[in-house]
Amino acid sequence: MSVTVGIAELTALVGRILVASGMSGDNAEIMSAILAAVERDGPRSHGLFRVPGMVEILKSGWVDGRARPRVQDKAPGLILADAGNGFAQIALASARNLLIAKAHEQGIAALAIRNSHHFSALWPDVEPLAEQGLVALAFVNTRSYVVPAGGRARLYGTNPMAFACPRRDGPPMVWDQASAAIAHGEVLLARRDGRALPPGVALDRDGQPTTDPDAMIQGGALLPFGGYKGASIALMVEIMSAAVTGGHFGFEDDGNPAAPTKNAGELVVAIDPEKSGGARFRDHVEGLFRRVVEDGEARLPGDRRRVERQRAAEHGITLERAVYEGLLSLSP
Amino acid sequence: MSVTVGIAELTALVGRILVASGMSGDNAEIMSAILAAVERDGPRSHGLFRVPGMVEILKSGWVDGRARPRVQDKAPGLILADAGNGFAQIALASARNLLIAKAHEQGIAALAIRNSHHFSALWPDVEPLAEQGLVALAFVNTRSYVVPAGGRARLYGTNPMAFACPRRDGPPMVWDQASAAIAHGEVLLARRDGRALPPGVALDRDGQPTTDPDAMIQGGALLPFGGYKGASIALMVEIMSAAVTGGHFGFEDDGNPAAPTKNAGELVVAIDPEKSGGARFRDHVEGLFRRVVEDGEARLPGDRRRVERQRAAEHGITLERAVYEGLLSLSP
Numbered sequence: 001m002s003v004t005v006g007i008a009e010l011t012a013l014v015g016r017i018l019v020a021s022g023m024s025g026d027n028a029e030i031m032s033a034i035l036a037a038v039e040r041d042g043p044r045s046h047g048l049f050r051v052p053g054m055v056e057i058l059k060s061g062w063v064d065g066r067a068r069p070r071v072q073d074k075a076p077g078l079i080l081a082d083a084g085n086g087f088a089q090i091a092l093a094s095a096r097n098l099l100i101a102k103a104h105e106q107g108i109a110a111l112a113i114r115n116s117h118h119f120s121a122l123w124p125d126v127e128p129l130a131e132q133g134l135v136a137l138a139f140v141n142t143r144s145y146v147v148p149a150g151g152r153a154r155l156y157g158t159n160p161m162a163f164a165c166p167r168r169d170g171p172p173m174v175w176d177q178a179s180a181a182i183a184h185g186e187v188l189l190a191r192r193d194g195r196a197l198p199p200g201v202a203l204d205r206d207g208q209p210t211t212d213p214d215a216m217i218q219g220g221a222l223l224p225f226g227g228y229k230g231a232s233i234a235l236m237v238e239i240m241s242a243a244v245t246g247g248h249f250g251f252e253d254d255g256n257p258a259a260p261t262k263n264a265g266e267l268v269v270a271i272d273p274e275k276s277g278g279a280r281f282r283d284h285v286e287g288l289f290r291r292v293v294e295d296g297e298a299r300l301p302g303d304r305r306r307v308e309r310q311r312a313a314e315h316g317i318t319l320e321r322a323v324y325e326g327l328l329s330l331s332p
Numbered sequence: 333m334s335v336t337v338g339i340a341e342l343t344a345l346v347g348r349i350l351v352a353s354g355m356s357g358d359n360a361e362i363m364s365a366i367l368a369a370v371e372r373d374g375p376r377s378h379g380l381f382r383v384p385g386m387v388e389i390l391k392s393g394w395v396d397g398r399a400r401p402r403v404q405d406k407a408p409g410l411i412l413a414d415a416g417n418g419f420a421q422i423a424l425a426s427a428r429n430l431l432i433a434k435a436h437e438q439g440i441a442a443l444a445i446r447n448s449h450h451f452s453a454l455w456p457d458v459e460p461l462a463e464q465g466l467v468a469l470a471f472v473n474t475r476s477y478v479v480p481a482g483g484r485a486r487l488y489g490t491n492p493m494a495f496a497c498p499r500r501d502g503p504p505m506v507w508d509q510a511s512a513a514i515a516h517g518e519v520l521l522a523r524r525d526g527r528a529l530p531p532g533v534a535l536d537r538d539g540q541p542t543t544d545p546d547a548m549i550q551g552g553a554l555l556p557f558g559g560y561k562g563a564s565i566a567l568m569v570e571i572m573s574a575a576v577t578g579g580h581f582g583f584e585d586d587g588n589p590a591a592p593t594k595n596a597g598e599l600v601v602a603i604d605p606e607k608s609g610g611a612r613f614r615d616h617v618e619g620l621f622r623r624v625v626e627d628g629e630a631r632l633p634g635d636r637r638r639v640e641r642q643r644a645a646e647h648g649i650t651l652e653r654a655v656y657e658g659l660l661s662l663s664p
Binding site: 074075076077078080105106107108109110112135147148149150151152153155163165175177225226227228229230231232233235236238239240242243244245246249251252267269271272273275276277278280281284285287288291292295297298299300301 | 406407408409410412437438439440441442444467479480481482483484485487495497507509557558559560561562563564565567568570571572574575576577578581583599601603604605607608609610612613616617619620623624627629630631632633
């Protein structure tokens with residue numbers, strides 16, 4: 001049993017839910033557009049599935065849905081944004097045009113967001129920058145879930161990193177991936193659906209390998225992807241998102257360990273690739289992308305999201321009826 | 333049978349070899365210091381082991397040992413350097429002080445090196461920036477060796493990426509890792525020593541898994557570390573080092589496919605973390621590093637290099653006699 005909705009209708013529905021949960025209209029407009037786009041393009045573990053948790057943390061006051069970010073033009077290449085204990089995406093939306101202008105002027109610029117929460121996927125944070133011709137990187141940390149190289153206990157967040165590159169034709173090439181072997185949202189989905197985890201992604205509270213989502217959630221930990229090299233990436237993301245921004249590490253006490261978000265930070269870096277690589281930049285990278293696809297068996301990161309977006313544009317977004325009715329029950 | 337030498341003696345010996353191979357004295361000073369430091373700290377696959385290949389490509393004229401980099405102050409946050417078909421490290425040395433000054437002034441700055449070759453490890457490129465209080469990233473590409481996600485044929489380079497973070501006390505925390513599951517230098521070492529490769533790192537020319545170093549070298553390929561996520565990192569490094577810099581991708585024809593280096597590019601990004609994270613930055617990251625080590629079983633990236641450096645400072649650098657005599661035979 002499924003329901004088909006358009007992106008505008010879904011965005012409006014999520015927006016009404018967020019406003020009813022205490023979010024200001026302006027902020028809800030930004031967050032609902034992101035959540036609906038992530039539901040449309042994927043991964044669904046970071047789309048509508050997150051709405052009930054978002055409602056809960058807004059109602060509890062853990063996240064301030066009415067926060068107005070304070071944006072500071074700190075240096076020619078650096079913007080600081082205090083999200084005021086709101087969502088990082090709202091701070092990013094407030095600073096985005098300044099970041100784009102600085103990157104074009106300076107060649108490279110950074111936005112350091114602190115006092116912020118990040119819920120949902122990271123790709124929507126970098127894609128709009130690549131649509132303006134910039135190569136963009138984003139780093140965000142989460143609560144402690146991931147063990148360091150050789151370790152057995154939670155320390156790093158799942159720590160996603162996203163990368164976006166403009167293309168000659170069509171939407172940018174974007175990847176967005178956790179430094180953990182599996183996203184925490186996927187563990188929650190597996191628990192909900194009664195599925196085992198793949199082997200090699202999680203430890204239980206005693207530091208032993210497990211495929212039981214509950215054993216991971218109740219005091220266990222996630223492994224980094226790719227062994228010690230993935231752990232190095234997780235460490236870099238932790239430093240970039242929390243220390244470089246003046247935010248909080250995943251392990252630092254923040255008063256509400258039960259909440260699904262962490263008051264943390266996000267760093268976004270934007271580079272004007274035509275300033276350094278010349279006017280041929282888009283043709284040049286297109287040659288690389290063509291080679292990936294010519295292999296016949298290989299694919300570009302983000303290809304699945306592009307397919308889903310195209311399908312939704314033609315046929316609407318297909319939701320399970322239970323998911324849709326769950327949303328309606330949250331809506332005023 | 334081993335020989336013990338000091339870092340100054342080893343640097344001078346390598347310098348004489350490079351000058352005898354056609355390198356200018358200034359350039360040889362930079363490269364010999366790097367090669368000796370990498371032999372001292374590791375990985376040895378990127379130290380003296382590389383010297384005979386370096387001699388060969390200098391004598392053949394594939395790399396210009398007398399190149400003088402042209403450094404251009406392109407924008408407030410961006411430096412371009414044309415390495416003049418010389419080694420990237422020499423261009424970096426020419427532009428380093430400007431990069432440091434720009435990062436402190438702008439908050440973030442980038443150095444894009446093109447028309448360059450990179451031999452040896454990447455950590456020496458970022459460590460000096462962290463010693464000046466900067467968080468630094470470097471991306472460099474190599475010849476095509478690595479298959480894209482889901483692919484079977486060489487496309488990306490082994491594409492190392494390095495990250496350095498200043499510390500409150502002592503040398504910076506630095507990691508330097510290939511996007512490939514194993515560095516190409518390690519494959520060459522395994523062939524020399526008659527060792528098999530670990531499973532899961534290489535394919536033969538038919539795209540089938542192999543542990544035979546020769547099968548990889550003769551038309552085979554390396555796998556990315558960590559599956560599709562490592563492949564995303566390799567793709568990012570390829571774009572950053574070759575397209576953003578105006579250099580060459582690993583697969584692009586460059587006239588001498590037999591040479592051990594690629595005329596490619598390198599991107600270095602430097603961030604002033606105190607401008608964004610405040611004066612507490614070093615104390616803050618020290619708290620993270622302390623937590624990694626407190627786990628008891630975990631270690632920080634680069635720990636082994638720090639131990640080797642300390643040991644060499646006390647006892648000198650221990651070389652196999654055959655390696656030392658091989659160097660002497662190359663020296664005038």
